[in-house]
Amino acid sequence: MSKTDKPALSDFEEAALFFHRYPKPGKLEIQSTKSLGNQRDLALAYSPGVAAPCLAIRDDASTAAEYTARSNLVAVVSNGTAVLGLGNIGPLASKPVMEGKAVLFKKFADIDVFDIEIDAMEINRIVDVVAALEPTFGGINLEDIKAPECFEVEEQLRAKMKIPVFHDDQHGTAIIVAAAILNGLELAGKDIASAKIVASGAGAAALACLNLLVTLGAKRENIWICDIEGVVYEGRTALMDRWKAVYAQKTDARVLADVIGGADVFLGLSAAGVLKPELLKQMADKPLIMALANPTPEIMPEEARQARADAMICTGRSDFPNQVNNVLCFPYIFRGALDVGAMAINEEMKLAAVKAIAALAREEPSDVAARAYSGETPTFGPDYLIPSPFDQRLILRIAPAVARAAMETGVATRPIEDMEAYLDKLNRFVFRSGLIMKPVFTAARSAEKKRVIYADGEDERVLRAAQVVIEEGVAIPTLIGRPQVVETRLKRYGLKIRAGTDFELINPEDDPRYRDYVELFLKYTGRQGVTPETARTIVRTNSTAIAALAVMRDEADAMICGLEGRFERHLRLVGQIIGKSGGLRDFSALSLLISQRGTLFLTDTYVTVDPDAEEIAEMTILAANEIRRFGIEPKAALLSHSNFGSKDSESAEKMRRATAILSERHPDLEVDGEMHGDAALSQALRDRVFPASRLTGEANLLVFPNLDAANITLNVVKSVTDALHVGPILLGAARPAHILTPSVTSRGIVNMTALAVVEASQRLDTEKQL
Numbered sequence: 001m002s003k004t005d006k007p008a009l010s011d012f013e014e015a016a017l018f019f020h021r022y023p024k025p026g027k028l029e030i031q032s033t034k035s036l037g038n039q040r041d042l043a044l045a046y047s048p049g050v051a052a053p054c055l056a057i058r059d060d061a062s063t064a065a066e067y068t069a070r071s072n073l074v075a076v077v078s079n080g081t082a083v084l085g086l087g088n089i090g091p092l093a094s095k096p097v098m099e100g101k102a103v104l105f106k107k108f109a110d111i112d113v114f115d116i117e118i119d120a121m122e123i124n125r126i127v128d129v130v131a132a133l134e135p136t137f138g139g140i141n142l143e144d145i146k147a148p149e150c151f152e153v154e155e156q157l158r159a160k161m162k163i164p165v166f167h168d169d170q171h172g173t174a175i176i177v178a179a180a181i182l183n184g185l186e187l188a189g190k191d192i193a194s195a196k197i198v199a200s201g202a203g204a205a206a207l208a209c210l211n212l213l214v215t216l217g218a219k220r221e222n223i224w225i226c227d228i229e230g231v232v233y234e235g236r237t238a239l240m241d242r243w244k245a246v247y248a249q250k251t252d253a254r255v256l257a258d259v260i261g262g263a264d265v266f267l268g269l270s271a272a273g274v275l276k277p278e279l280l281k282q283m284a285d286k287p288l289i290m291a292l293a294n295p296t297p298e299i300m301p302e303e304a305r306q307a308r309a310d311a312m313i314c315t316g317r318s319d320f321p322n323q324v325n326n327v328l329c330f331p332y333i334f335r336g337a338l339d340v341g342a343m344a345i346n347e348e349m350k351l352a353a354v355k356a357i358a359a360l361a362r363e364e365p366s367d368v369a370a371r372a373y374s375g376e377t378p379t380f381g382p383d384y385l386i387p388s389p390f391d392q393r394l395i396l397r398i399a400p401a402v403a404r405a406a407m408e409t410g411v412a413t414r415p416i417e418d419m420e421a422y423l424d425k426l427n428r429f430v431f432r433s434g435l436i437m438k439p440v441f442t443a444a445r446s447a448e449k450k451r452v453i454y455a456d457g458e459d460e461r462v463l464r465a466a467q468v469v470i471e472e473g474v475a476i477p478t479l480i481g482r483p484q485v486v487e488t489r490l491k492r493y494g495l496k497i498r499a500g501t502d503f504e505l506i507n508p509e510d511d512p513r514y515r516d517y518v519e520l521f522l523k524y525t526g527r528q529g530v531t532p533e534t535a536r537t538i539v540r541t542n543s544t545a546i547a548a549l550a551v552m553r554d555e556a557d558a559m560i561c562g563l564e565g566r567f568e569r570h571l572r573l574v575g576q577i578i579g580k581s582g583g584l585r586d587f588s589a590l591s592l593l594i595s596q597r598g599t600l601f602l603t604d605t606y607v608t609v610d611p612d613a614e615e616i617a618e619m620t621i622l623a624a625n626e627i628r629r630f631g632i633e634p635k636a637a638l639l640s641h642s643n644f645g646s647k648d649s650e651s652a653e654k655m656r657r658a659t660a661i662l663s664e665r666h667p668d669l670e671v672d673g674e675m676h677g678d679a680a681l682s683q684a685l686r687d688r689v690f691p692a693s694r695l696t697g698e699a700n701l702l703v704f705p706n707l708d709a710a711n712i713t714l715n716v717v718k719s720v721t722d723a724l725h726v727g728p729i730l731l732g733a734a735r736p737a738h739i740l741t742p743s744v745t746s747r748g749i750v751n752m753t754a755l756a757v758v759e760a761s762q763r764l765d766t767e768k769q770l
């Protein structure tokens, strides 16, 4: 076909080309992990400083893991001979796929990758090229190299190299396929030892899957293979090799239709459209159809479903349920292997990964996984045999299991000494808030259990958070919500907690305490123009009011609300019912931003529009006390457009007065102002304009002159730096109460719960400190 005869591209294909081309061609770039800001940095990074690590590594090769990026660096190597289901398109054309694998490694497991496309087709040449790369890498991921060459290549490289060599299309696929088959057979009530498995494709992926299934108990005599030549039978000579021959059957059957009858599993790792709907009718009860060819499966799910309503169907694609794709495995098996400096990825490590993936599908789905599926949240069943690729728990389950298996089988050169610390590290990668929140969670878990009441008890995020809060022993939740709605949603989201046994439920439409709540509400608000009629309506319809009343009746130690509606309306109720801590002028809000650069607290991001100097001083102290709960000593900067007296505007003067109040009343607090935002974050800048500043290093608490400045900064920084927001943390309430925002995630609710628990257990006497 000449260039001009090319078929028109679909919108999706056009979008894919645009995506790859802009704003920079490709999907990868190299980033430096050290700043090279001055002459000295250059001297350290390069000549002459670089000689020191070179010589250290010459004398002790293991130190390469300390002085270079090697231990976290994987080569994704392909010669382009079996690229997805596109076939032999050559090494250069395979580069987008290899760049793709690289970004998946980075995104899902923080592993750095060089994609290496090699123009090498013969086994010996591939082996020579790859083996010569050993000094550069901590591991080798072979990709899209066709069978049978790939088997020989991998065998030889594994024998030659002392780092893991893993052919992803074989073993990554086999691990995830095995996990899906174990779960699928269990759901169908079948035993792997008697299951009939019919495979289409006898290439890298299919043979590795079958080998692993045999290790897991499948019987060779129950396995049938068809490839492009038809059935693999004893005596066949065309397109045979010793790896395929292992599965040759003594039979007269010659095509797929001859062997599919009574099959429990169809394993397609071949090409588009190979499985015709009429063949499905001959399969056993509740058949498992794994149509895994990419990008177009052996049969489209809707066709398969039409032919067999009882079938469980998997594809390799992300636009259907049950995505069986090696992306669920390769980032995490390498994470575990690299973290122990494994010399190989052995059978035990692979089996550990299979078990971890199969078990994870049976846990409650995470909220992120739930969001990855639009609509219904999946729970373990025919449409959810394996976890979603976006399930953040994949790394938390697979990597430690693999690392442990490596240590137990003696292939780990750097065994993990403290498994708990390792899990913490993985958790921090998944939940960026992990590190800074750790002291808060530790304190919450070790405190006497506190009861936290959630106004939005019917919200999916609250239900998920409640499950975590109970599992992690952070608090005892009380939810406000209609029992029927809560019950239905818990089931729909696959959550195991139940009202009555795991948490208390307050039904706003029918609770025996209703009259008491109304009476108490009138006690607080009767003199503020609230009539008994209004009070009854509010207590029946407003769950924030109920939560606040429950806290005041000592039925809960802390409350969380605000997932719907406006902040100010919730604050008004909290103010009316719970009120401010004695002596305080106002509430204020503290926001914690967690970004790549570090953590920063900002105040007042939600409450007082234009605080005066006294209020600024008050919110600074409240914020400083809160920050200490994180195990951090506050360093406060009072911000302004003026830098240490450079301007005389009213707001600059206000911040100067607030600084003076703080210095006088709280000499122990490290605070200074008024100053520019950049001066707050740089000692060098301050030294230039005001070397006598009381602030040292970087401020961790930024106090703004008004609500506009604080709230705008919060939202802009959050968006520009992709920072995570913990908060708003309401300061100044007489009892712990937090009003979250509609964009909060369930992890955010868990974080705020832990904080509320700590506040409840160590209620600081803020009045005394002011």
Ligand SMILES: NC(=O)C1=CN([C@@H]2O[C@H](COP(=O)(O)OP(=O)(O)OC[C@H]3O[C@@H](n4cnc5c(N)ncnc54)[C@H](OP(=O)(O)O)[C@@H]3O)[C@@H](O)[C@H]2O)C=CC1
Residues within 6 Å of the ligand: 081, 082, 083, 084, 085, 086, 144, 145, 146, 147, 168, 169, 170, 173, 200, 201, 202, 203, 204, 205, 206, 226, 227, 228, 229, 239, 268, 269, 270, 271, 274, 292, 293, 294, 295, 315, 316, 324, 325, 326, 327
């Ligand atoms: N979902 C996932 O995670 C993964 C999916 N795959 C998919 O599996 C497929 C195979 O990949 P891989 O094993 O690496 O490639 P290989 O080239 O090693 O193997 C392909 C196999 O499919 C066979 N085949 C090709 N066309 C047909 C056909 N029409 N009928 C029956 N068999 C056929 C080939 O037969 P012969 O040797 O006789 O030519 C060969 O045995 C690809 O579509 C790939 O995208 C692969 C890895 C992971």
Ligand SMILES: CC(=O)C(=O)O
Residues within 6 Å of the ligand: 083, 084, 085, 144, 168, 169, 294, 316, 325, 326, 327
């Ligand atoms: C997913 C994958 O590796 C493949 O289709 O080749």
Ligand SMILES: [Mg+2]
Residues within 6 Å of the ligand: 084, 143, 144, 168, 169
């Ligand atoms: Mg592949």
